[in-house]
Amino acid sequence: MCGIVGYIGTHAAAPVILEGLAKLEYRGYDSAGMAVFDGERIQITKSAGRLKVLEELTHDGATMPGVVGIGHTRWATHGAPSNENAHPHYNMNETIAVVHNGIIENYLPLKEKLISRGYQFTSETDTEVLAHLIDYYYKGNPLEAITKVMHRVQGSYALGIIFAEHPDEIFAVRKDSPLIVGQNENGCFIASDVPAILKYTRKVYFIENQEVVRLRADHMHFYTVDEEEITKEPVTIEWDSDAAEKGGYEHFMLKEMYEQPKTVTDTLMPRLKDGDIVIEELGMSDEEIQSIRKIYIVACGSAYHTGVTAKYVIEGIARIPVEVDVASEFRYRDPILEDGTMVIVISQSGETADTLAALRESQKRGHKVLGIVNVVGSSIAREADNVMYTWAGPEIAVATTKAYSAQLIALYLLAMKFAKVRGKLEEEAFQHMLEDLKRLPEQIEMLLSNKKKIQKFANRYVAAKDVFFVGRGIDYAISMEGSLKLKEISYIHSEAYAAGELKHGTISLIEEGTLVAAVATQDKLFQKTLSNMVEVKARGAFVLAVTNEGNTDIEKAADYVIYIPSTNPYFANSLAIIPLQLFGYYVAVGKGCDVDKPRNLAKSVTVE
DSSP, rough: EEEEEEEEESSHHHHHHHHHHHHTTTOOSEEEEEEEEEESSSEEEOOOOOOOHHHHTTTTTTTOOSEEEEEEEESSSOOOOTTTTOOEETTTSEEEEEEESSSSSTHHHHHHHHHTTTTOOOOOOOHHHHHHHHHHHHHHHHHHHHHHHHHHBBEEEEEEEEETTTEEEEEEEEHHHHHHHHEEEEEEEEESSGTTTTOOSEEEEEEEEEEEEEESSSSSEETTOOOEEOOOOOOOOOOHHHHHHHOOSHHHEEEEEEHHHHHHHHGGGGETTTTHHHHHGGOOHHHHHHHHOOEEEEEEEHHHHHHHHHHHIIIIIOHHHEEEEEHHTTTTOOOOOOOEEEEEESSSSOHHHHHHHHHHHHHHOOOOOEESSTTTTTTHHHSHHHHHHHOOOOSSSSSSSSSHHHHHHHHHHHHHHHHHHHHOOOOHHHHHHHHHHHHHHHHHHHTTTTTHHHHHGGGGGGGEEEEEESSSSSHHHHHHHHHHHHHHHHHEEEEEEEEEGGGGTTGGGTTTTOOEEEOOOOOOGHHHHHHHHHHHHHHHHHEEEEEEETTTGGGHHHHHHHOOOOOOGHHHHHHHHHHHHHHHHHHHHHHHSSSSSOOTSSSSOOOO
16 A cells, blocks of 8 residues: 655654655555645655655755645556656645545546546546545635545545645545554654654554544644544554554564455455446457457466466356466467457566566467556556556565455456356346455455464464365365465475365375365365365375355364355355465464565566
8 A cells, every 4th residue: 555644743844754654665655755835835746766766856855845744655556657646646726735545436527527627637646636626625624625525535545635725734534544643742643554653653543434634733633524523532552663564463464464355345346336347447348248259367376376266257157268377388388369369467566577478479469468467557557458457555475365365356357247248147146246246355354353263273283294275166276375375485385186186196195194275165066075075084184174154064074174154156265265374374473484575485576
């Protein structure tokens, strides 16, 4: 997520803001900027690139005098990283400046309305809409204008706002995106996370959804969206600086696992409109979707595993043949791409070298490519014919968790869209699936709440040498990702197998006490997988099972069972992977491994 810092007080604002933004660099960003009231006007300096560029441009803040200001490090969502798209954003008269974390879902119709009223835009961002919309409603009362905007916009936002006509105030607003405020004897602060202001105060106020704060140098007032004043109690922060940057979590990986409910929501909800799936960035007419004869999904690592899941989902409900390729194989094996073939490449970073090469090879052969990526402005985002963003926010830990979950959601949406357009999914079934999708964030949150039980179980296998994951159908795809999570962060040898392949060689490796993790969420294949569990248990294996609630028969064949909530079988991966992520994490922690930066691995693989 992007970083926000604001200050109003007796000291120079710019150095305080720069220092605070530096404390938020771990969050990931691609541009940075500040807005400071210099006594006459709001001065903005911003630039694409690292925070160091902004520090050099402003001589560490010295060229931006003033005691009230806001700053931002941006992770691009709407519009590529650039000087124009960097925050803060002005209104047309440069009398209002805004910084924003989050996504404004209805920014396009709002932008069209503003353009019709004579407003001119200088960026591609959804945030600039907020600056102009505040201006549109502003009649001298900032609070009134802000609350009117809150009633109009849809999506998530944390905002810092300053007005030239009210130079002794900063306004902070929050909906579904973190924001805190704090105070000391020298002024008041806003920030998107604690570490930005921890140097100055340990007493902070956590802003709740649909709340507004008016900050002055010596006090602050809190309001509801209906302008009713409320009181809040401060919270004393006990974390040290390093822990604070992780929001109190021991590792970024754990923090990012706990961000998965929001990640799923952010990727899903903007594409659900009036009971339908609308993927504007797909760039395909219904006729083009109906003409698809085959789909190639090309990716690496965890992204490849989401593609394997998508093969089962797309073939199952849309009845389109799907091939899934490891990108490093696809680029060299001279694949046959016939007319009517759609190519989908998946990459969190958008810079994965083999995946990028597969994209280029496909285009060279005359085929359009859809990229599913998380980083706006990345190479794949720029070069793909169309881009579907996952909106997971920056992922710091090398082992992906929330980006994986976001990719699954994007692929579910594509599968359902294709199925409906092609007449393979009736409206009633479609609506039932939509409801199951909407329940996923809450269900994921419930599974994450069981971490202590999984931690206790994981502690038993810190010394394991070999672990096998097995499943059938989608459960095999889940097993592949569960196995990868364990091996990449704990360094324990782990393999995933289609359960039916056990007797074709792998079962010879089962010894007394070997851990076998069996995933059994697909009702049509449940009995088959149950038989495989009995086979390995008879040979001395300890069996961990992940299955749907109500499948209590599995307890006869398993030594330890994790139940997941009921959902559509095609969406089981989104739930079953959660306990397997936690299991891998706690095994690695128990071994004392560097969970966030496992040896020999990089977050973005930009070379072969």
